[in-house]
Amino acid sequence: MFNEMYQSESVIRNHYNNINDWLDQMTSKVILEKNAEAETHFRNIGITFSTNNETARERIIPFDLIPRIFTYTEWLRLERGVIQRAKALNAFLADIYNQGEIIKANIIPKEIIYKKKSFEPSMFGFSPPRDIYSPIIGIDLVRTGPNDYFVLEDNCRTPSGVSYMLENREIMMRMFPELFHNNRVTPIDDYPTRLLQTLMSLAPIKCENPEPVCVLLTPGPLNSAYYEHSFLSDQMGIEMVESTDLFVEGKYLYMKTVDGPKRVDVVYRRIDDDFLDPLCFNPQSVIGIPGIMDVYRTGGVNICSAPGAGIADDKAIYIYVPEMIKFYLGEQPILDNVETWNCEKEQELKYVLDNINELVVKEVDGSGGYGMLIGPKSSKSSIDEFKTKLSTNPKGYIAQPLLDLSFSPTLIKNQVEGRRVDLRPFCLIGEQAQLSSGGLTRVAMNEGSFVVNSSQGGGVKDTWVLAE
Amino acid sequence: MLSRTAEYLYWISRYMERAETTARLLDVGYRMSLFPNPSGYNNEWESVLSAAGVIEGYKNKYNTIEQKNVEDYLFFDESNPSSVYNCILNARSNALVVRTSFTPESWLAINKTYQEILNLKEQQFTKSDLPDLTEWTIEQVNLFRGSLSSLLRNDGYNFLFLGLFIERADNSARLLDVKYFVLLPKPQYVGGNIDNMQWSILLRSLSSFRAFRWAYDGNITATKIADFLVLNNNCPRSLSFCIQNIVKHLTNLICSPEKVGRIYNNLKDLNSKIQEEKIETIVEYGLHQFVTQFIRKISSVDKEIHKEFFN
Numbered sequence: 001m002f003n004e005m006y007q008s009e010s011v012i013r014n015h016y017n018n019i020n021d022w023l024d025q026m027t028s029k030v031i032l033e034k035n036a037e038a039e040t041h042f043r044n045i046g047i048t049f050s051t052n053n054e055t056a057r058e059r060i061i062p063f064d065l066i067p068r069i070f071t072y073t074e075w076l077r078l079e080r081g082v083i084q085r086a087k088a089l090n091a092f093l094a095d096i097y098n099q100g101e102i103i104k105a106n107i108i109p110k111e112i113i114y115k116k117k118s119f120e121p122s123m124f125g126f127s128p129p130r131d132i133y134s135p136i137i138g139i140d141l142v143r144t145g146p147n148d149y150f151v152l153e154d155n156c157r158t159p160s161g162v163s164y165m166l167e168n169r170e171i172m173m174r175m176f177p178e179l180f181h182n183n184r185v186t187p188i189d190d191y192p193t194r195l196l197q198t199l200m201s202l203a204p205i206k207c208e209n210p211e212p213v214c215v216l217l218t219p220g221p222l223n224s225a226y227y228e229h230s231f232l233s234d235q236m237g238i239e240m241v242e243s244t245d246l247f248v249e250g251k252y253l254y255m256k257t258v259d260g261p262k263r264v265d266v267v268y269r270r271i272d273d274d275f276l277d278p279l280c281f282n283p284q285s286v287i288g289i290p291g292i293m294d295v296y297r298t299g300g301v302n303i304c305s306a307p308g309a310g311i312a313d314d315k316a317i318y319i320y321v322p323e324m325i326k327f328y329l330g331e332q333p334i335l336d337n338v339e340t341w342n343c344e345k346e347q348e349l350k351y352v353l354d355n356i357n358e359l360v361v362k363e364v365d366g367s368g369g370y371g372m373l374i375g376p377k378s379s380k381s382s383i384d385e386f387k388t389k390l391s392t393n394p395k396g397y398i399a400q401p402l403l404d405l406s407f408s409p410t411l412i413k414n415q416v417e418g419r420r421v422d423l424r425p426f427c428l429i430g431e432q433a434q435l436s437s438g439g440l441t442r443v444a445m446n447e448g449s450f451v452v453n454s455s456q457g458g459g460v461k462d463t464w465v466l467a468e
Numbered sequence: 469m470l471s472r473t474a475e476y477l478y479w480i481s482r483y484m485e486r487a488e489t490t491a492r493l494l495d496v497g498y499r500m501s502l503f504p505n506p507s508g509y510n511n512e513w514e515s516v517l518s519a520a521g522v523i524e525g526y527k528n529k530y531n532t533i534e535q536k537n538v539e540d541y542l543f544f545d546e547s548n549p550s551s552v553y554n555c556i557l558n559a560r561s562n563a564l565v566v567r568t569s570f571t572p573e574s575w576l577a578i579n580k581t582y583q584e585i586l587n588l589k590e591q592q593f594t595k596s597d598l599p600d601l602t603e604w605t606i607e608q609v610n611l612f613r614g615s616l617s618s619l620l621r622n623d624g625y626n627f628l629f630l631g632l633f634i635e636r637a638d639n640s641a642r643l644l645d646v647k648y649f650v651l652l653p654k655p656q657y658v659g660g661n662i663d664n665m666q667w668s669i670l671l672r673s674l675s676s677f678r679a680f681r682w683a684y685d686g687n688i689t690a691t692k693i694a695d696f697l698v699l700n701n702n703c704p705r706s707l708s709f710c711i712q713n714i715v716k717h718l719t720n721l722i723c724s725p726e727k728v729g730r731i732y733n734n735l736k737d738l739n740s741k742i743q744e745e746k747i748e749t750i751v752e753y754g755l756h757q758f759v760t761q762f763i764r765k766i767s768s769v770d771k772e773i774h775k776e777f778f779n
Contacts, residue, residue, distance in 0.1 A: 044563065045572075058778050221564050234568035256471045258623060258777045259723035346568050 002145050002406040003418055015071050015466060019183050019409075023066065028414040031065065035411075038063045038171050047167055047227050060166065062459035064410050066173065067179075068421060068441040075465045078141070079426065079435045081334035084325060086137040086427040089156055093133035093327035097123045097308065102327055105337065108320050111333045112344075114309065120308025121271060122280055126297050129202045130430065133306040136195070137427045138162075142408040148340045151401060152422065157305055158270045158315040161440040162426050165229035166235075167190060168462040169438070184467040186437040191426070198430035199266045200338070201237075205299035206251070208262065212265035213237045215255060217246070219271045219287065229270050238268075243275070245349045248291035253301040267292075267301045273307045281307075316342060317396050339401055343394040344433060352399040353387060359399040360450075361386055373452055376402055382390065405450060408461065410443055420444045423454050429460035438463040469623050469723070475778035476562040476622050477527045478631035480578070483562070485608050485635040487555035491605035493520050493643075494542050496673040498598050499536055503665065512669070519673065520645045522550055544589055547589050549582045551564075554606050556585050569624050573615040581608040605677055611657055626717040627777075629669050633717065637710035644672055644697060648755045651694045667693055674705045694755065695747040707741045714769065715739055727776040734772060738765050 005016040012020045040059060042048070048058035060399040070078070095101050096113055103110045113119055138159025140152040169188055173180055196214065200391045203212035204293035218229040220242050245255050246264065254261035274282045280293040310316060319340050323331040341348040341359075352359060356375050363371040376419045390397055407418035425439030442452035452458040497516040513533050517523040522541070525548055530537045533544060545551045560582040562691035567575040588601070613632075620623045644651075671677040673695060683702060699708045715735060721728050748755045750758050 043583055044580055045578055048568075048574070226564070230564070230567050239470055239473075242472070245472055257723070258469050258471055258474045258627075258721075259473065321627060329504055 002143060002148075004143075004406055004408040004421070007411075015069050018179075019066065019069065022176075022179060023409075023416060031411060031414050034065055034175050035063075038065070041174070041176055043166070044165070045120060047163065047231075052271050062445055062457075063168065063171070063417075063455045064443055064445075064461045065172075065175075066409050066411060066416070067462040067464045068423075068464065072468045075437075077147075077334065079316075081149070082137075082139050082141075082425055082427050082435050083137060083433045084329065084331060084334055085151065085154065085321060086134075086429055087433060088321065088324040088422065089129065089154060090133055090329050091136065092317075092324045093156075093306070093309055093312050094127065095328070096249050096311070097133075098125065098127065099149050099347050102324065105327065106231045107323050107327055108317070116311055116314055116316070117313055118273075118308070118310035120311075123308040124305065128306045129204055129302055132202055132304075132429055133311040134312060135198050135202060135304050136430050137403075137429070138424045139335075139427065141423045141425070142403055142421075143423070148336075152319070152338060153315070153318060154313040155424075157272070157310045159424070159426065160225040161424055162191065162436070163177075163231040164435065164460050165426070165440045165463065167440060168440075168460055170246055172462045183464070186465045186467050188436060188438045191329060191436050194231060194428055194434060195232065195268075196236040196238065198428045199268055199304060201431035202302050203265050203303060204296075204302040207265040209263075209265060213238075214266040214268060215241045215246075215262060215264050215338055217241055217243065217267050217269040217271055223270070225270065233303060239447055243271070243287045243289050246289045248289060248295055251295060251300045253289070253292055253295050264301060267302060267434050268304050273310065276303070276307060314346070315340075315362065324432075338403060340456075341399040343397040343399060345391055346401075349390065349394045352397075353390060354381050356387060356390075356399075358401065360402050361397055361399045363378070363388070364396050364398060365458050370455065374402060376450075377450070400461045403451065405452075408441070408443060410445070410459075412445070412447075417447070419447075420450055420452065421461070437465045469569070469627075469737045471778050473542065473566045474623065474627045475740070475774070476566040477569060477627045478634075478773070478778075480559045480562045480566070481628045481631040482635040483555040483559035484578075484612050486550055486639070487552045487559070488606055488609040489636075489639040490520055490542050490550055490552050491602040491609075492556065492673050492675055494539060495602040496536075497538065497668050498602070499672065500665075500669060506589055515646055515669075516542075519643045520550055521642060522548055524551075536706055543598075543601060544609055553589060556608075568634075570628070571615060571618050573618065574612060577612040577615045581612070584608075595746050620718075621721050622713070623721050626720045629717040630714060631775065633710045633713040634766060634773070636705060637707060637714065637766045638763065638770075640674060640697065640705050640707055640710060641759050643670070645756070645759045645763065648759060652751070653754060669698070676703055676705055678705060683714065691747055691751065694751060698750065698755075698758075699742065699747055701743075706760075711735070711739050724776075731769060731772045731776060735765075735769055738762070748754065 005013060008413050013429045042060045042063065048060050062349040066405055092102065093334045102108050103113065120402050134156040135212040136159060138161065140155070141149050142152055143149050146405055166188060199214045200212050215238055216229055216233040218225070218226060218240055223229070239255065241255055247256065249261070250415045253264045255264055275285050275287045277290060277293040278285045278288040279290045292301065293307070296303050310393065318337065319342060323338055325331055325333045340351050343349045343352055352361065354444035359375045361373040361375070371383060375383065405422060408421040409416045410419040421441050423439050423441050428434050441463045443461055444450060445459045449457070493516045497513050500512040508605065513521065513535060517526050517538060519544065521544060526538070526541050529541065529547065541548050542551055544553045546554060548554060560578050562576045563575055616625070616628060624670050642711065647670050668677060671680050676696065680693065681697050683696060684698065696703050697706050700706045703709055703710060715732070717729060719726055
């Protein structure tokens with residue numbers, strides 16, 4: 001068991017000393033006040049979300065006051081590891097939509113790529129600007145020891161959570177300015193600027209504008225990440241559009257403005273492939289921009305991330321990422337994968353069924369902490385239920401060992417207690433590859449819980465990277 | 469600026485303005501209910517409902533006009549599109565979409581108002597709370613308007629203010645339409661108690677009661693009040709002031725001069741007429757007809773703005 005703050009019961013890790021002193025002098029009254037202040041702040045700015053079981057009032061994610069801290073050296077390794085992974089994932093996409101070398105080299109079987117729903121046949125033979133398919137990648141990491149990090153999953157489509165990363169920092173600086181005087185915390189507030197630079201560096205070939213016009217495409221206010229969409233477009237100073245604001249004419253994409261049509265060069269889309277273009281993907285879709293794929297393929301606009309980028313974060317492809325790193329970059333993976341059993345394979349399924357009490361079973365297409373089984377924590381009846389599911393639909397599941405996620409000190413009813421955390425840093429790839437100097441730390445607020453998802457009672461923390 | 473953004477901005481300030489108007493009308497009704505009146509106060513509540521333009525909706529829901537019901541209908545009722553509650557909900561859901569097009573303070577002003585009205589609605593309110601509620605509403609709207617002062621003076625700003633003045637022009641004119649008869653010359657009752665009371669209703673509901681006293685010397689007369697509410701360019705709720713500001717914010721728009729030109733052409737007759745006319749002439753010609761025409765014109769300008777800019 002690894003604790004982020006305590007080296008042993010009585011020894012505090014050096015980089016947590018200041019926080020420990022700060023915690024010591026905080027009274028319960030101050031904690032209560034600051035918690036209330038944070039909640040009011042998050043409600044006022046509207047950083048709320050909705051869950052699958054919708055209630056009338058919008059919910060906010062519990063915010064824990066104690067930051068999670070990385071030293072400069074720790075972060076350096078994560079940074080190299082995440083960037084390496086993000087580069088390999090993009091190289092993989094460029095490869096499978098063109099020559100397919102990794103298939104010819106018998107590293108990844110072609111069935112698991114070309115049969116996947118997230119594979120997009122219309123992308124065959126097309127290369128997006130700079131061969132970047134997925135310019136914004138969120139990598140979910142967990143820590144189990146001083147130098148042991150594991151990648152749980154890659155998010156290559158439209159990873160969300162970066163607004164929490166930024167807002168958590170804002171509220172911490174506002175409530176506890178003295179903490180930032182006493183600790184050298186690397187700032188993160190340049191993330192939106194870097195995101196915009198990344199998008200602008202990915203202008204399509206037919207764009208003559210030295211400052212390409214970028215927009216953020218949102219499904220609308222009902223989407224659970226809507227706050228993030230408006231937050232990011234605001235911070236970047238670009239329009240947040242819905243698909244009805246866009247239309248195709250000739251070989252270009254335009255938005256409807258009060259002065260008439262205005263050409264759009266780069267679309268940072270936060271909607272799924274299926275809803276991009278009813279002519280190309282889902283003819284039933286009432287949302288979408290008819291013809292946008294034609295404009296895209298003829299270099300009139302860039303769509304970020306590229307349609308079909310989702311294949312790279314498929315849970316079945318995940319298994320092969322370390323191989324990809326070796327194959328495309330000729331490097332050894334810096335970050336480890338979690339050992340994963342693919343239930344589609346008969347032998348692995350057998351292993352999973354025999355050892356299900358020790359394993360975590362996940363739906364291949366699941367997310368948000370729904371539809372998963374944590375073997376060691378589950379009742380016999382839910383284990384039996386999953387056994388049946390596995391036997392009838394083995395393709396739909398993977399299994400992993402239960403990792404001993406690190407503990408981070410967390411305020412629970414005014415007491416400091418250890419709770420498990422994960423981390424999602426955000427990697428940007430355009431003209432250059434870079435990692436946010438921090439990320440989103442999610443914390444499982446319930447005692448003993450391994451599930452950090454906000455839909456399952458997870459909270460968030462500010463994440464610090466100390467300057468050198 | 470996106471057409472949709474312009475449209476949402478325009479409607480945000482319409483909703484906020486309407487919330488204030490509804491609150492003021494409620495305040496007037498409440499005040500009148502405290503005064504002895506031989507004909508009973510029910511008539512006042514009825515004219516409050518007519519001025520708010522929701523009398524039909526109210527009568528569909530309730531059989532009798534009672535203070536408690538009117539208050540609830542105008543403030544909290546979800547089925548009344550002009551209730552303060554709905555105005556704030558609508559303004560907020562529009563603001564959610566275009567929050568990037570105005571300042572964080574404007575968003576905060578609207579979102580805090582929204583959070584608070586959800587709480588208010590959950591609490592049971594009693595009669596004595598009404599002045600608090602109306603005062604709160606006016607305060608919130610002022611907070612929002614104040615936040616606009618730090619806005620870039622771009623087209624978004626002009627669309628916000630176009631919305632505000634279109635709504636205000638319509639609200640002021642409809643109130644005059646409901647109450648025009650108290651401004652008609654009736655020699656036998658001039659200065660009588662009933663007139664005084666009616667005039668005060670009219671002025672208070674347009675938040676102009678004290679302003680009128682500052683603007684005009686001597687006796688209160690129907691003609692002076694009519695002049696104040698229709699033609700006086702210093703009165704921020706007069707029809708003339710609203711038209712002037714609609715013209716100002718319309719012609720300040722930088723986008724699409726042709727579209728601006730087309731709408732301006734439709735407006736300019738009314739504008740010059742209202743700037744040159746004498747109140748005596750209007751009263752003689754028929755205050756009622758004048759106001760009715762005005763309402764029709766404002767509604768056609770609103771339609772044109774939608775057609776030219778928001779489609």
